[in-house]
Amino acid sequence: MWNLYKWKLKDVILASIISVLFAFICFATVHSVSFVVAPLVMPFGFGDIAIEFVFGIFFMSATLAAYVIQKPGVAVIVGTMTGVVQVLMGSAFAATLLPSAFFQGLGVEAVFFATRYKKFNLPVMLLAAVGPTITSFVLAWYRGLWMDLDFGFVATRFVIRLCSALLFSGIITKLLADRLAKVGVLKSYPLGTKYSQDIDDES
Amino acid sequence: MSLNATGITFKYFEDSPRIVLQDVNITVPVGKISVLQGKSGAGKSTLAYVLAGLYPENGGFLQSGTVKWENVDIHTLTPDNRVAYVAMMFQNPDLQFCMNTPENEIAFCLENIGIAEADMPPLIHDAMEKAQALDLLGKSFTYMSGGEKQKCALACILALKSKCIILDEAFANVDEPTARQIITTLRGLKLTILAIDHSTSLWNADHVISLDGTGARVFDLVPSLHAVGAPVITTCGLSVGAITYPNMCFEKGSITAITGKSGAGKTTFFKALMQQHKYKGSLALMGREVNKYKKKHLYERCGIVFQNPANQFLALSVYDEVFFSVNHWHKGNAEAKREKTLELLRIFDLDVYKKYSPYLLSQGQQRRLAVLTMLAGGQNILLLDEPTYGQDYENICAIMQLLLEKAKNGLTVLYTTHNGALARNFSHKIIHLEDNRE
Amino acid sequence: MSDFMSKINPFYKFVFIIVFSTVITFIHSLWLNIWVFGGAMLLILTGVKYTQYMRVVKFMLPVAFMSFSLFVMGLFFGEGGGGMFGTVTTQSTQTGITMATRFLSFAGIGLVFALTTNPYDLVKSLRKDAKLPRKFAYGMLCAINLLPHIKTEYQNAMMAFRVRGVRVGPLSLKPLFSMLVNAFRWSEMLSLAMISKGFYED
Ligand SMILES: Nc1ncnc2c1ncn2[C@@H]1O[C@H](COP(=O)(O)OP(=O)(O)OP(=O)(O)O)[C@@H](O)[C@H]1O
Ligand SMILES: Nc1ncnc2c1ncn2[C@@H]1O[C@H](COP(=O)(O)OP(=O)(O)OP(=O)(O)O)[C@@H](O)[C@H]1O
Ligand SMILES: [Mg+2]
Ligand SMILES: [Mg+2]
Numbered sequence: 001m002w003n004l005y006k007w008k009l010k011d012v013i014l015a016s017i018i019s020v021l022f023a024f025i026c027f028a029t030v031h032s033v034s035f036v037v038a039p040l041v042m043p044f045g046f047g048d049i050a051i052e053f054v055f056g057i058f059f060m061s062a063t064l065a066a067y068v069i070q071k072p073g074v075a076v077i078v079g080t081m082t083g084v085v086q087v088l089m090g091s092a093f094a095a096t097l098l099p100s101a102f103f104q105g106l107g108v109e110a111v112f113f114a115t116r117y118k119k120f121n122l123p124v125m126l127l128a129a130v131g132p133t134i135t136s137f138v139l140a141w142y143r144g145l146w147m148d149l150d151f152g153f154v155a156t157r158f159v160i161r162l163c164s165a166l167l168f169s170g171i172i173t174k175l176l177a178d179r180l181a182k183v184g185v186l187k188s189y190p191l192g193t194k195y196s197q198d199i200d201d202e203s
Numbered sequence: 204m205s206l207n208a209t210g211i212t213f214k215y216f217e218d219s220p221r222i223v224l225q226d227v228n229i230t231v232p233v234g235k236i237s238v239l240q241g242k243s244g245a246g247k248s249t250l251a252y253v254l255a256g257l258y259p260e261n262g263g264f265l266q267s268g269t270v271k272w273e274n275v276d277i278h279t280l281t282p283d284n285r286v287a288y289v290a291m292m293f294q295n296p297d298l299q300f301c302m303n304t305p306e307n308e309i310a311f312c313l314e315n316i317g318i319a320e321a322d323m324p325p326l327i328h329d330a331m332e333k334a335q336a337l338d339l340l341g342k343s344f345t346y347m348s349g350g351e352k353q354k355c356a357l358a359c360i361l362a363l364k365s366k367c368i369i370l371d372e373a374f375a376n377v378d379e380p381t382a383r384q385i386i387t388t389l390r391g392l393k394l395t396i397l398a399i400d401h402s403t404s405l406w407n408a409d410h411v412i413s414l415d416g417t418g419a420r421v422f423d424l425v426p427s428l429h430a431v432g433a434p435v436i437t438t439c440g441l442s443v444g445a446i447t448y449p450n451m452c453f454e455k456g457s458i459t460a461i462t463g464k465s466g467a468g469k470t471t472f473f474k475a476l477m478q479q480h481k482y483k484g485s486l487a488l489m490g491r492e493v494n495k496y497k498k499k500h501l502y503e504r505c506g507i508v509f510q511n512p513a514n515q516f517l518a519l520s521v522y523d524e525v526f527f528s529v530n531h532w533h534k535g536n537a538e539a540k541r542e543k544t545l546e547l548l549r550i551f552d553l554d555v556y557k558k559y560s561p562y563l564l565s566q567g568q569q570r571r572l573a574v575l576t577m578l579a580g581g582q583n584i585l586l587l588d589e590p591t592y593g594q595d596y597e598n599i600c601a602i603m604q605l606l607l608e609k610a611k612n613g614l615t616v617l618y619t620t621h622n623g624a625l626a627r628n629f630s631h632k633i634i635h636l637e638d639n640r641e
Numbered sequence: 642m643s644d645f646m647s648k649i650n651p652f653y654k655f656v657f658i659i660v661f662s663t664v665i666t667f668i669h670s671l672w673l674n675i676w677v678f679g680g681a682m683l684l685i686l687t688g689v690k691y692t693q694y695m696r697v698v699k700f701m702l703p704v705a706f707m708s709f710s711l712f713v714m715g716l717f718f719g720e721g722g723g724g725m726f727g728t729v730t731t732q733s734t735q736t737g738i739t740m741a742t743r744f745l746s747f748a749g750i751g752l753v754f755a756l757t758t759n760p761y762d763l764v765k766s767l768r769k770d771a772k773l774p775r776k777f778a779y780g781m782l783c784a785i786n787l788l789p790h791i792k793t794e795y796q797n798a799m800m801a802f803r804v805r806g807v808r809v810g811p812l813s814l815k816p817l818f819s820m821l822v823n824a825f826r827w828s829e830m831l832s833l834a835m836i837s838k839g840f841y842e843d
Contacts, residue, residue, distance in 0.1 A: 009835060009842040010261075012780030014828035020784045021791065021824055025817070034707050049714075064821075081781075087751050088760050090700045093707075095662040095751035096744070143666050145743070148736050150718045176818060182519050184560035185825035187216075188262055257833055286839035293837075298830040301783040303761070311779070315839035345789040363839060477800060502803045513826065514794065515801035517819065531806045562826060576805065 010188070011069050015078050022061030023085035029057050030091060052160040056168030058082075058100075059132045062108040063169045067125065067177050068189050070117055072109075079105020079132075096143070103139045107132030108169075120191075122174060129170035133162050204273055206231040206289065206367050206395065208254055211268035213246075215563070223249050227268070229412050231367065236389070236396045238403050241414030242595045243567030244552070247399045248294055250414065251369045254397070255291035256280065272367065283315055290365040294372045294399075294566045294593065296352040297511050300344050305331060305355040308344075309362045316363060326362055333388050334358035335381055349376035349510050349589070350465020350621075357385065367395040372566075375592045376510070378464045378621050379405070401595055420596040422625040424603070429611050431457040431631055435584060436476070436615070440484035443468065443475045448484075451634055455583075458606065458616045460626035463636030469619040470510055472636075473586045477507055488584070506582035510589055512573030513562060521548070521564070521572060522557035528579035547575055550601055567593035574602055578609060585609075587618040591625060603629050646688030646757035652766040658754050662747060671735075674742035681749025689756050697756060704748040712741035760785045776842050783831050794823055 007015075030051065037050045062079035083101020091097055111128040112120075137158055140146065146154050177191060186192025213224040223246045231237050231254075241247050252258040256277045259265040270277040272288045280288070293299050302308040309327045310320070318326065331337045336354040344352060353376050360368050374382035382405060389396060398406055403419045411418070432455030441448040446468035453459055461469050475482045476493060478501060486493045488504065509515050518524040526544045533540060548554040551571040556564060561572055574590050585606075591599045603625075606616050620626050626633050665677060685697055715737025764785065768778035798819040802809045809815050836842070 007776070008832070009776055009780060009840065010828050010832035012776055013783050013831050014825065016781045016784030017787060017824040017828055020788060021820055024791065031703055034703055034710075085760070088755055088758065088763070090696070090752070090755040093748070093751070095658055095754070096747040097751070098659055099663060099666065145669060145736070145740055149715075153718045172814070176814070176821060179519070179818065180821055180825065182560075183822055184563050185822050185829075188829070252833075255837060257837055261833055261836065262829075281841050282836045283839045283841040286837075290839075291837050293830070293834065295830070298827055299834045301779060301786065301831055301835050303786045311840075312838045315841070343789070344786075345793070359838060477804075479796060479800065498803060502800070503806075506804055507800075509797065509801075514797045514823075515804075517802060517805065517807065517815070528805060562822070580805070582804075 007069075007071065011071065011074075015065050015069065015074060016081065018061050018065045019078050019081035020085055022057075022064075023082050023089060025060075026058055026082065027086050027089050027091055029054050030086075030093060049157055049160070052157050053164055054168070055133075055136070055161045056129065056164035056166070056170075058136075059104055059108060059129060059165055059169035060173050062105045062132070063125070063128050063173045064177055066108060066112050066128070067120055067173065068180075068186060068191055070120065070190055072113065072117060075108035075112060075128075076102070076105040079108065099143075100136060100139060103135040104132040107135035110135075122170075125174045126166055126170040129165040129168075130162065132169070133158075133165040137161060204233040206233075206254065206270070206272050206397070208250070208270045209268060211250065211253055211270075212266040213249060213253055213258065213263060213268075214266065215249075215263045217264050222266075223263075224253070227414070231395060231397045231412075232410060233366075233395045234393050235409040236386075236398065236406055237410040237412055238406050238408040238419075239397055239399045239412045239414065240401065240403070240417065240419055242417050243571070243593060243598055244565045245414045245417075247414055248371055248565060251291055251371050251397070251399060255289050255369055256282075256285050257291065283317075286316060286363045286365050288365060289367045289369060290360045290363045291369040292353075292356050292360050292371060292373050294375075295511065295513070296349050296356065296376055299352070299356045299359075303343055303345075304341050305336065305344075305358060306340050308355070309359055312359050312362050330358040330362035331355075333361050333385075333392070335385055335388075348466045348470060350378065350381075353377055354381075354385070354465075361392075367397065370396065370398045370400075372399055372401075372593055374400075374405070376465055376589065376621065378462075379623060381464065382621075401593075417595060422596070422599055422622060422628060424600055425628050426603075426607055428458070428607075428631055429456065431455065432613070436486075436488050436617075438484070438486050441475075441482055441486050442484055443471050443480050443482045446471055448472060448636070449634070453584075453615055453617060454631075455615055456610050456613050457631040458610050458629065459618070460630040460633045461617060461619045461636065462621070462623070462626050462633060464638045465621075467636040467638045469636060470588055473507060473588055473617075473619075476505065476586060477501070502582075504582055505584045505586065506577040506580050507586040508570070508573045508577050508588060508590055512570050515573055515576075516561040516569075519560060520557065521553055521559050521561055524561055524572060525575055525579055528576045532579065532581040543579075547579060550605065551575055552598065552601075565593075567595070567598065570594070571598060571602065574605075578605055583613060584615045585617070587616065589619050589621070591618075591620060591622060599625065646684060646753065647690075649757070650766055650770065651758045651763040652770040654754060654758060655763060655767075658750050662750055665746060669739070669743075671739050671742060674739070674746040677746035678742060678749040681746070681753050684753050685749075685756060688753070693756060697752070700752055700755065704745065704752070708741040708744045708748070711744050712737040715740040760788075779835065779840070783835075787827065791820070795820060798823075 033051050033054060061082045062075040065078040066075040080102045083097045086097055108128050108131055111131040115124055180186055181192045208229050211224050211227040214222050227250060239247055254270055277285060277288060300308050302311050306327060309330055310323050313323050313326060331340055334354045334357040336358050339351055339355055353373055357373055386406060400406060401419055403411055434452045435455050436453040438448060438451045463469055471480060474480045475486060478498060516524055518527050525547055529540050529544050545554060548557060553572060570593060577585055590602055610616050716733055764778055764781050767773040798816045799809060802815060
């Protein structure tokens with residue numbers, strides 16, 4: 001059990017690289033959505049909602065890292081680091097990002113914690129997409145003063161965010177990671193061991 | 204006194220039938236320079252990792268065998284104690300560094316062995332000087348050429364002051380004159396050195412160890428070269444960043460070797476040709492400026508093998524990697540394409556690895572695979588950045604023969620190399636880039 | 642003009658913005674928002690080298706834009722607002738303004754931090770002042786130092802695909818996948834490189 005808590009140097013570097021990589025991706029997503037898509041819908045008051053369609057992308061780093069490394073704390077730390085890196089890159093969302101990133105990571109972590117870091121199948125991954133959807137939504141609701149907004153409007157947002165999360169953070173992340181395992185780069189992680197066996201037989 | 208490895212049997216996967224090292228015994232005598240040789244894929248790098256104590260601690264399975272320096276078992280030491288005995292420099296010059304500049308990297312090394320920050324500057328200076336890299340001290344690794352990185356990696360290893368150093372093709376990207384100077388310095392240090400290299404002459408080795416019975420050969424194949432066609436690439440007053448180039452011209456069907464000190468701008472030239480760098484002056488491909496091309500059209504005409512080929516794989520297995528190109532560029536039914544793919548793999552000794560992921564191949568094998576995927580393509584210009592680095596004699600010949608065959612059919616080949624004999628024998632002309640940066 | 646903000650210990654700055662942004666999360670006041678944003682702008686204008694002003698502008702543009710779009714949202718969908726192009730009331734206008742300035746205040750704090758802190762110094766100071774374990778500090782530094790590398794690698798990946806005749810658009814997953822493969826290879830190689838240089842991860 002103690003082993004489970006111990007990060008290897010490799011895990012630390014991997015977690016950091018994933019954070020940095022996804023910070024780039026989130027940064028690009030946020031800015032392209034706010035600049036390209038949002039202007040088109042802004043006149044209707046929907047400017048802020050455009051981001052909901054890609055919200056799942058923000059959970060990907062934490063989910064992916066946790067799925068591969070399978071150790072406690074990975075999701076929270078990677079989620080938070082993704083936020084910190086974006087702040088340092090000068091994201092428009094700046095300081096709002098830090099608490100968001102932390103809560104998103106926490107949402108992912110909670111799900112994996114509930115399975116005691118033992119189960120990593122599709123249903124669990126989908127749940128791990130629902131977790132951060134809820135935490136991030138509650139935070140945004142409180143912080144963004146959404147109680148002052150129309151309920152239907154807010155509910156629509158939630159549904160869109162949930163679908164996006166299931167797609168990006170649940171399904172696409174799992175597909176990516178499983179493919180990574182097949183390439184053989186995960187051979188020292190639990191996920192990779194099951195693919196390494198039949199490459200040497202002839203035929 | 205010596206570094207002794209006895210009865211080493213090692214494999215990468217626990218239940219795979221492929222044993223990479225089978226009962227290997229080697230002795231590296233103290234204070235001498237030993238050169239380790241063997242075909243590409245023979246397991247030289249793997250052995251180096253085992254000798255340096257990195258495997259099996261960080262990967263793979265050591266089924267039997269011990270590595271000892273006198274009576275000290277290397278594998279029982281912790282990393283910080285181990286570097287007092289052995290340190291190793293990796294084959295791939297990228298990704299050896301965790302900090303941003305050589306200065307910080309060496310400081311990191313020194314911190315590991317418990318040296319106070321105040322004592323560091325002279326030690327850093329000294330190590331960089333020995334590796335002929337003093338001018339690179341504050342330069343970011345991101346902007347270094349392959350050879351420059353190798354020199355810095357050597358400096359780090361020297362700063363650790365280990366008794367024995369293992370150098371895995373340490374000078375493959377460094378020009379010959381500089382490499383000779385460094386080796387002379389190393390000899391003066393009276394270190395125990397195990398160098399993995401396909402050439403023994405460079406090292407003037409005291410002791411040669413062969414992993415599989417093969418020895419080194421200087422490239423001596425002299426092919427009969429065919430006549431060349433009209434110019435396809437011409438440059439005039441070309442400069443990229445701080446690097447200026449002589450006026451060059453490459454004819455259709457010609458094979459050109461580009462040589463020059465490391466950092467002279469060979470890779471940069473290729474990148475400019477591939478629209479990865481902006482340039483000034485004129486660089487024309489088939490009569491049209493390169494920067495006027497659409498990327499799509501440029502890449503249909505021009506193929507490239509990177510200096511670090513691991514960056515260009517896109518399939519899950521070696522077979523798929525080659526099949527992908529064959530499928531894209533060749534006509535015929537599926538069976539014919541399959542045959543073609545296997546035939547190509549056989550030429551380069553890669554057929555047994557067809558189910559391997561490209562990333563699990565040895566460095567030399569990766570490079571051959573990259574060359575193969577490009578040769579299977581239909582571009583009529585091919586840029587190869589050090590295609591023969593890390594290859595044994597047979598494989599260099601196989602690569603060059605295949606290039607020659609293609610060139611006869613009109614492929615224009617540009618390759619960079621630090622292998623003088625190869626460049627002399629195997630090219631219509633050699634372009635030597637002087638180091639003329641401001 | 643001086644760059645005194647850059648000289649403040651990055652870790653303390655980091656803690657400060659976390660605490661501060663958490664606190665203002667729980668206080669909903671229009672005036673607080675305006676004060677915070679004004680203060681942040683003052684710090685940026687006086688505390689950042691003027692050579693960095695172009696960066697300030699580059700960072701501010703999206704911020705201004707987002708805050709305007711928040712304002713429009715509040716205007717239409719805020720309490721009392723009439724939905725899309727509906728009637729606009731003073732109350733919904735107020736909601737819009739509060740939302741917009743709130744965003745500005747958060748952004749202001751973040752910008753002060755981003756403009757005056759370099760990641761390298763932050764990690765160094767985390768190690769020194771927050772006693773971050775060596776393993777984590779150097780692991781993170783590794784990743785930070787890869788930042789410029791990641792950009793060139795991405796271009797390389799795009800080129801590799803195109804040279805092989807694969808079509809890749811900005812939205813395709815293939816280059817992302819290549820980058821992930823790289824991430825794993827890098828972490829493996831870098832950790833080996835560090836261990837071979839005597840790094841002991843106890
Ligand atoms: N990480 C790995 N996982 C699985 N197999 C590997 C790995 N690295 C190398 N191999 C396999 O082990 C064998 C020996 O590889 P190694 O890198 O030691 O060769 P080498 O002698 O250094 O070759 P080169 O001169 O081409 O660098 C190769 O056949 C290779 O396919
Ligand atoms: N992106 C970059 N930005 C700035 N300088 C660079 C960049 N890339 C390379 N350089 C510098 O340009 C010079 C030429 O580099 P290049 O990689 O072309 O050398 P090279 O001739 O290929 O050397 P080698 O044989 O060692 O690979 C080097 O001094 C290098 O430090
Ligand atoms: Mg090797
Ligand atoms: Mg080069």
